[in-house]
Amino acid sequence: MAIGAVLAAFVAVLVGVMLLAEVANLAFLRRLKVAHVTLALIATLVVCTAGVSKGAVAAWAGAAAVLAAGSVGIATWRRSLVGSTDKRNTAPPVLLVAHGIAAAATFALIVLAAATR
Numbered sequence: 728m729a730i731g732a733v734l735a736a737f738v739a740v741l742v743g744v745m746l747l748a749e750v751a752n753l754a755f756l757r758r759l760k761v762a763h764v765t766l767a768l769i770a771t772l773v774v775c776t777a778g779v780s781k782g783a784v785a786a787w788a789g790a791a792a793v794l795a796a797g798s799v800g801i802a803t804w805r806r807s808l809v810g811s812t813d814k815r816n817t818a819p820p821v822l823l824v825a826h827g828i829a830a831a832a833t834f835a836l837i838v839l840a841a842a843t844r
Contacts, residue, residue, distance in 0.1 A: 728840035729786060732833050733778040736771045736793075739829035743767060746826055749818045755810045759803040766796035774837055786841030793834045800830065 747764065750756060770792035777785040804823065 728836050728843060729774075729778040732774050732789070732836035732840060735829050735832040735836055736774045739826055739833055740767065740771055742822055742826040742829055746818050746822050749822065750807065753807065753810075756803060756807055759799065759806055763796060763799045763803050766792065766799055770796040770833075774833060777837060777840065781844065783841050783844035786837055786844060789837045790834060790841055793830065793837060797830055797834065800826075 770789065773792045774789040777789040807817065
């Protein structure tokens with residue numbers, strides 16, 4: 728389960744990088760983008776640590792980190808819907824959905840890994 732979480736986290740990061748390139752010019756999201764990317768990098772590192780360790784504590788820490796990054800990510804998305812008046816500056820919905828699915832899969836798999844240890 729933890730290895731699946733690691734793989735899903737890498738997919739989420741790859742799609743997230745593409746999303747970040749799409750919305751790089753949205754200055755009103757700067758703080759939220761920095762917070763989300765920082766938390767996501769920390770979450771990815773903790774999930775990778777949980778993937779190679781046998782302890783449940785690392786897996787639960789990974790779940791908490793992914794939850795924190797996801798919360799800020801959802802806040803960023805909601806703020807982008809409210810603040811963007813130019814529809815050309817919005818991210819492609821397919822990337823948003825793919826990023827969300829990969830992040831949700833990461834969370835579900837790391838929680839399952841933590842619960843079964």
